[in-house]
Amino acid sequence: MDYLSDERKKSDFDVEAMKVAWAGSIQEFQLSDRMAKLVANDPVFEKFTRPMLGRKELLKNTLRKSAHAWKLIIDLRLSEEEAKWLRLYVDEPAYTDLHWGMFIPAIEGQGTEEQKKKWLPLAKKMQIIGCYAQTELGHGSNVQGLETTATFDTRTDEFIMHSPTLTSSKWWPGGLGKLSTHAVVYARLIVGGQFHGVHGFIVQLRSLEDHSPLPGITVGDIGLKFGNGAYNTMDNGVLRFDHVRIPRNQMLMRVSQVTKEGKIMQSDVPRQLIYGTMVYVRQTIVADASKALSRAVCIATRYSAVRRQFGSRDGGPETQVIDYKTQQSRLFPLLASAYAFRFVSEWLKSLYLDVKQRLEANEFSTLPEAHACTAGLKSLTTTATADGIEECRKLCGGHGYLVSSGLPELFAVYIPACTYEGDNVVLMLQVARFLVKTVSELGHKKPVGTTAYMGRVASLMQKNSAVQTAEGWLNPGAVVEAFESRAARMAVRCAQELAKFGNPEEGFAELAVDLVEVAVSHCQLIVVTKFFEKLQQDIPGKGVKESLEVLCYVYALFLLHKHQGDFLATGYLTPKQASLANAQLRTLYSKVRPNAIALVDSFSYTDHYLGSILGRYDGNVYPKLYEAAWEDPLNDSDVIDGFHQYVQPILKQRLHSAKL
Numbered sequence: 001m002d003y004l005s006d007e008r009k010k011s012d013f014d015v016e017a018m019k020v021a022w023a024g025s026i027q028e029f030q031l032s033d034r035m036a037k038l039v040a041n042d043p044v045f046e047k048f049t050r051p052m053l054g055r056k057e058l059l060k061n062t063l064r065k066s067a068h069a070w071k072l073i074i075d076l077r078l079s080e081e082e083a084k085w086l087r088l089y090v091d092e093p094a095y096t097d098l099h100w101g102m103f104i105p106a107i108e109g110q111g112t113e114e115q116k117k118k119w120l121p122l123a124k125k126m127q128i129i130g131c132y133a134q135t136e137l138g139h140g141s142n143v144q145g146l147e148t149t150a151t152f153d154t155r156t157d158e159f160i161m162h163s164p165t166l167t168s169s170k171w172w173p174g175g176l177g178k179l180s181t182h183a184v185v186y187a188r189l190i191v192g193g194q195f196h197g198v199h200g201f202i203v204q205l206r207s208l209e210d211h212s213p214l215p216g217i218t219v220g221d222i223g224l225k226f227g228n229g230a231y232n233t234m235d236n237g238v239l240r241f242d243h244v245r246i247p248r249n250q251m252l253m254r255v256s257q258v259t260k261e262g263k264i265m266q267s268d269v270p271r272q273l274i275y276g277t278m279v280y281v282r283q284t285i286v287a288d289a290s291k292a293l294s295r296a297v298c299i300a301t302r303y304s305a306v307r308r309q310f311g312s313r314d315g316g317p318e319t320q321v322i323d324y325k326t327q328q329s330r331l332f333p334l335l336a337s338a339y340a341f342r343f344v345s346e347w348l349k350s351l352y353l354d355v356k357q358r359l360e361a362n363e364f365s366t367l368p369e370a371h372a373c374t375a376g377l378k379s380l381t382t383t384a385t386a387d388g389i390e391e392c393r394k395l396c397g398g399h400g401y402l403v404s405s406g407l408p409e410l411f412a413v414y415i416p417a418c419t420y421e422g423d424n425v426v427l428m429l430q431v432a433r434f435l436v437k438t439v440s441e442l443g444h445k446k447p448v449g450t451t452a453y454m455g456r457v458a459s460l461m462q463k464n465s466a467v468q469t470a471e472g473w474l475n476p477g478a479v480v481e482a483f484e485s486r487a488a489r490m491a492v493r494c495a496q497e498l499a500k501f502g503n504p505e506e507g508f509a510e511l512a513v514d515l516v517e518v519a520v521s522h523c524q525l526i527v528v529t530k531f532f533e534k535l536q537q538d539i540p541g542k543g544v545k546e547s548l549e550v551l552c553y554v555y556a557l558f559l560l561h562k563h564q565g566d567f568l569a570t571g572y573l574t575p576k577q578a579s580l581a582n583a584q585l586r587t588l589y590s591k592v593r594p595n596a597i598a599l600v601d602s603f604s605y606t607d608h609y610l611g612s613i614l615g616r617y618d619g620n621v622y623p624k625l626y627e628a629a630w631e632d633p634l635n636d637s638d639v640i641d642g643f644h645q646y647v648q649p650i651l652k653q654r655l656h657s658a659k660l
């Protein structure tokens with residue numbers, strides 16, 4: 001029985017076409033759908049018992065699933081793209097994420113042709129397992145502050161890898177703790193007693209025979225992390241070197257080379273390319289944000305349609321909680337954000353692929369913009385997603401707190417995304433630096449790409465919003481101009497404040513809070529703009545484009561409402577115009593309402609991937625919650641172990657004293 005069938009009938013767009021729009025293309029949809037079903041129908045990938053397992057069992061279970069996934073990849077001859085989807089739907093962080101997601105990309109991006117030829121075939125056949133060992137106990141954000149050393153020894157043509165202090169211990173790398181045989185280790189290069197910056201080195205950590213650590217290497221897991229199950233399926237590790245020698249050709253040498261004689265040769269490649277793997281992963285994290293947020297929203301939306309509370313008339317049904325305006329005002333902006341992040345990630349991927357191609361042809365001019373966009377959007381989308389998952393939990397009331405709602409585990413797995421691959425504040429400060437530089441160069445350099453609007457700063461500073469009615473906000477030009485003006489005005493105001501400081505670094509440090517706000521407003525503008533640009537494309541299917549248009553306005557006007565202080569303080573909007581935007585937002589929520597279930601069905605998630613009783617496709621929530629409670633191990637017996645030993649004596653004592 002489909003308890004949500006009435007809801008599904010209310011929608012006025014073609015869900016199958018929306019699934020394609022969400023996936024990006026029919027090919028991508030079919031590929032993803034095939035992999036989702038493959039995983040959902042395979043009992044090895046069951047995940048409901050995960051939060052009940054102890055750490056050792058949990059990790060062993062992950063290894064079993066990863067081995068099974070690898071077997072499927074080989075047996076079914078899956079492409080790299082199919083394998084990526086398969087791992088995503090297995091939905092369990094594992095050492096393989098870092099092997100495929102960072103170790104291999106680091107070699108691809110920073111290795112020479114010769115190094116790629118040697119290491120990539122081994123890695124891609126999984127004859128070696130690698131991780132990305134950058135962060136240390138003492139430093140993560142400050143990469144230049146890393147303390148591990150790689151000292152060149154001209155006599156033996158080797159580097160000596162060493163951990164000189166406790167704080168130089170590598171600390172956090174996923175896959176390092178128990179599984180990696182190799183790592184790309186980031187260390188200070190020392191040649192002839194001189195420090196030559198941080199570089200990547202391929203280091204073997206464990207024997208390929210018996211997996212024991214090689215001489216001079218101390219390695220282990222850093223311990224339990226937040227939440228049951230969740231990210232504890234990953235062996236984040238600690239690593240120390242005691243004068244471990246590696247051949248010279250294991251330094252990744254695309255950026256700088258060290259010759260046999262101990263000479264440093266710089267190629268034309270900028271040294272920022274050493275940070276290139278982070279740019280790549282940040283871009284994938286934006287795509288993952290839309291997946292994580294859409295999962296939470298799918299659960300909260302379906303449950304909000306099932307759940308009824310108050311409002312019964314003449315004994316009739318109570319009100320579905322999704323019909324409360326307050327519920328809509330919390331839920332629908334998240335639904336719109338999931339779509340917005342999906343489309344901005346699509347754009348970011350194309351920007352990244354373009355930069356990658358240029359880098360391969362030794363053309364580096366677009367790297368700073370790629371860095372700013374990946375850093376800023378990673379920060380913006382992960383912050384919103386982490387907060388959004390928690391909001392979805394609250395939107396599900398008490399039942400959202402049950403592990404079987406799927407939300408606690410999703411939250412626990414997701415929140416480190418605000419920290420890993422760059423702390424979100426540190427990353428916004430990078431965007432701010434980029435914007436300050438752009439503003440300072442306005443006189444002699446025309447801004448391009450996502451900062452092109454800064455070129456119109458003079459007019460953006462003067463012109464105020466012309467919106468007169470609530471309907472007036474349903475105009476892409478009016479909305480985009482509002483976001484451009486706000487970002488440009490905030491940037492200029494900050495630049496003026498900065499100019500008051502004699503020392504720019506001192507000014508940057510003092511005004512950091514305002515600078516982060518400028519960076520956030522710039523990144524929000526990017527997301528809004530890319531959503532409108534998406535709507536200019538051909539999007540087939542009855543009502544699909546219209547529904548997306550509604551979501552685009554919900555996203556933009558929700559932000560405008562939330563940050564109306566900025567829009568008012570910069571003088572671009574009047575209080576009346578801000579309240580017209582809010583009135584329009586209420587109308588838009590009413591347009592989303594009948595389509596809400598269809599909009600989350602369009603994510604095409606299997607019940608397996610959602611992992612939530614509240615978010616079940618058929619809406620059969622209460623009987624399944626009731627059933628699941630009885631499956632809890634505590635309910636194996638009526639009287640639990642420990643009762644007779646610890647509780648009964650207390651009860652008896654009370655009875656005894658009561659008699660007295």
Ligand SMILES: CCCCC/C=C\C/C=C\C/C=C\C/C=C\CCCC(=O)SCCNC(=O)CCNC(=O)[C@H](O)C(C)(C)COP(=O)(O)OP(=O)(O)OC[C@H]1O[C@@H](n2cnc3c(N)ncnc32)[C@H](O)[C@@H]1OP(=O)(O)O
Nearest residue numbers: 097101140141142143144272275288292371413420421422
């Ligand atoms: C179940 C639900 C689904 C959830 C799915 C979950 C996960 C899936 C996601 C992904 C899959 C893979 C793995 C999963 C999980 C975890 C992986 C985590 C791995 C890690 O966690 S791995 C460590 C990452 N660790 C960092 O992230 C450190 C952050 N810290 C930095 O990144 C730098 O340290 C910085 C930038 C703060 C300071 O750098 P600095 O000290 O050099 O100083 P400065 O600021 O002066 O920069 C000098 C010049 O370089 C330019 N520049 C900087 N960065 C650049 C870049 N990347 N590209 C190009 N240019 C760049 C600047 O723009 C400037 O340019 P200019 O001179 O022109 O102004």
Ligand SMILES: Cc1cc2nc3c(=O)[nH]c(=O)nc-3n(C[C@H](O)[C@H](O)[C@H](O)COP(=O)(O)OP(=O)(O)OC[C@H]3O[C@@H](n4cnc5c(N)ncnc54)[C@H](O)[C@@H]3O)c2cc1C
Nearest residue numbers: 132133134135139140141172173174416419420421422425
């Ligand atoms: C689950 C998980 C997986 C990880 N996987 C890996 C991995 O595979 N490989 C790897 O190498 N690393 C990994 N990391 C490490 C991760 O990349 C770092 O933790 C991250 O980059 C943040 O650095 P940090 O820990 O040094 O934070 P810190 O920089 O110490 O942050 C602490 C606080 O200081 C603030 N702060 C720091 N610098 C500034 C500044 N300049 N201005 C203002 N505020 C500042 C931050 O905003 C934050 O509030 C992982 C981390 C986690 C949690």
